[in-house]
Amino acid sequence: EVHLLESGGALVQPGGSLRLSCAASGFTFSNYAMSWVRQAPGKGLEWVSAVSASGGRTYYADSVKGRFTISRDNSKNTLWLPMNSLRAEDTAVYYCAKGYDSTIDSWGQGTLVTVSS
């Protein structure tokens, strides 16, 4: 069974930084591209970023380009999302998700990031 466990969410001031992590298990992590998807309170789903299976290619939504950096370590089955220059509009639950070029078929339970002074 696929299991994705996010961590790292917190309350942070505008302009601050945070790093999200996602520990994956139950599938061959190195075979799949991975994504981060967020959901602001009471709003819909927004794709944020993705990384190819090898880690060699990365993709970003325009809203986070230049501020967020996705990466992965296939030896540790771990995905990361360091986030810099955080804004109030980045406040959301951030989900780690399995897939990008293939259908996103599994989601973690999410970690809450709150950007506020």
Added chain:
Amino acid sequence: EIVLTQSPATLSLSPGERATLSCRASQSVSTYLAWYQQKPGQAPRLLIYDASNRATGIPARFSGSGSGTDFTLTISSLEPEDFAVYYCQQRSDRPPLTFGGGTKVEIK
């Protein structure tokens, strides 16, 4: 960027009724469309992939159809656990992956 428009925004139905949800794409996505269900406080769950294929463990009352720009998710007979928000999502033209705004299926 491909925009997905879901309608209606809210669907008020009773258990046992048929639900028909629509998703329209701003340009063709072929059949690279998925449907997700989300309940309050939970992560989304994959229901349908590639427009018409049920994901593992999804009951047969859920079905998807369509291709190109017009897609439909049908729940043949609503069960109490089906009242939730439903999102469509395309992976045809990326980045970015895009989601529709969601349809809330509520109890009438």
